[in-house]
Amino acid sequence: MKKQTSALSKTFDGLKQAGSMAAGMLMRDMVQGATQAMGEVIQLGGEVDTLKNSFERLVAASGDTSLTLEDLQKATQGTVADVDLLQAANQALMLGLPTENLDEMMGSAIKLGHAMGIDAKKAVESLTTGIGRQSKMILDNLGVVFDAQEAYDWYAESLGTTADQLDEAQKKEAWMAYAIEQVNQKAEELGDVTSEAQTAQERWNATLTNLKTSLGKMLGPLGAIAPALEGFMPMMGTMASTMLPNLIQGMGGFGGVVSSVTGLLPSFGS
Numbered sequence: 001m002k003k004q005t006s007a008l009s010k011t012f013d014g015l016k017q018a019g020s021m022a023a024g025m026l027m028r029d030m031v032q033g034a035t036q037a038m039g040e041v042i043q044l045g046g047e048v049d050t051l052k053n054s055f056e057r058l059v060a061a062s063g064d065t066s067l068t069l070e071d072l073q074k075a076t077q078g079t080v081a082d083v084d085l086l087q088a089a090n091q092a093l094m095l096g097l098p099t100e101n102l103d104e105m106m107g108s109a110i111k112l113g114h115a116m117g118i119d120a121k122k123a124v125e126s127l128t129t130g131i132g133r134q135s136k137m138i139l140d141n142l143g144v145v146f147d148a149q150e151a152y153d154w155y156a157e158s159l160g161t162t163a164d165q166l167d168e169a170q171k172k173e174a175w176m177a178y179a180i181e182q183v184n185q186k187a188e189e190l191g192d193v194t195s196e197a198q199t200a201q202e203r204w205n206a207t208l209t210n211l212k213t214s215l216g217k218m219l220g221p222l223g224a225i226a227p228a229l230e231g232f233m234p235m236m237g238t239m240a241s242t243m244l245p246n247l248i249q250g251m252g253g254f255g256g257v258v259s260s261v262t263g264l265l266p267s268f269g270s
Contacts, residue, residue: 044083044209045216051086058090064099075103076110079120079202081209088124095132096176105180108187112142114194120202131179134172144182151178 052069059067072085080088085106092102106124113123118141130139139145148171152163155174166174 042216044213045218048083048086048213049217051083051090054090055086055093058093059099062093062099067099067102071103072106075107076120076124077107077199077203079110079199079206080106080124081121081206081213083209083213084121084206085124088128092128092132095128097128097132097180105183108184109142111187111190111192111194112144112183114198115190116141116143120206127183131176131183134175134179139179142183142186144179144186146178146182148175151175154178154181 055069059065069082069086069089072089073082076085088106089102093099097105105127109123109127110120113120113126118126123142126138126141129135130141130144136145149163151174152166152171155170155177156163156166159170
């Protein structure tokens with residue numbers, strides 16, 4: 001009987017020690033997760049301010065002050081988060097895309113992207129990167145494929161000359177202008193084929209990101225606290241591993257904890 005009691009006591013001691021370790025690890029992971037999440041949200045809030053300031057300056061530098069973030073939001077029907085929309089717009093402007101009708105181009109790109117099975121964010125990225133860097137491989141994401149010679153001939157005809165008379169700068173302009181023409185033309189031919197369910201889901205995802213961004217801007221002043229919390233993680237883990245066994249013991253051991261939890265269950269069902 002004494003041997004059985006001793007073995008049972010060792011078992012409970014082992015469970016107690018395991019519970020202490022688990023509590024310490026849980027507390028550490030909770031603090032680490034919360035700290036990381038807060039840091040990411042704050043970073044997102046700061047990033048969107050930088051992107052918006054850059055966007056406004058790039059638009060002003062282009063001489064066309066009519067383009068606004070609201071125009072882009074309306075054209076994309078709120079399916080792309082502000083931080084992603086601004087990033088794509090800034091990339092487009094820095095790579096030389098015209099500000100005129102940029103919002104309409106993004107709307108056209110989303111239509112083509114949906115037809116190709118990609119979401120709004122990816123479609124806008126493919127538009128700005130594909131045209132800005134003259135990448136046929138990236139534009140292929142939108143189903144836009146053409147030969148460079150087609151672009152040169154089309155552009156040269158509009159100038160009343162021939163393709164072999166174009167210089168390198170004109171060829172670059174020809175490629176970009178023809179790509180934009182193809183995107184808008186194909187989108188017009190395709191029409192609006194996006195389901196309401198897909199639009200609603202993408203709008204919901206964008207809204208969640210925008211909420212995180214707004215929260216990050218509010219928490220910006222607390223940014224210095226996040227790194228400081230990391231230094232407390234070992235201490236919190238130690239505190240949890242020390243306090244939890246005492247709490248369990250005060251409740252009458254593991255049996256008391258189970259009884260307490262079981263007693264609470266009916267109240268959740270009422």
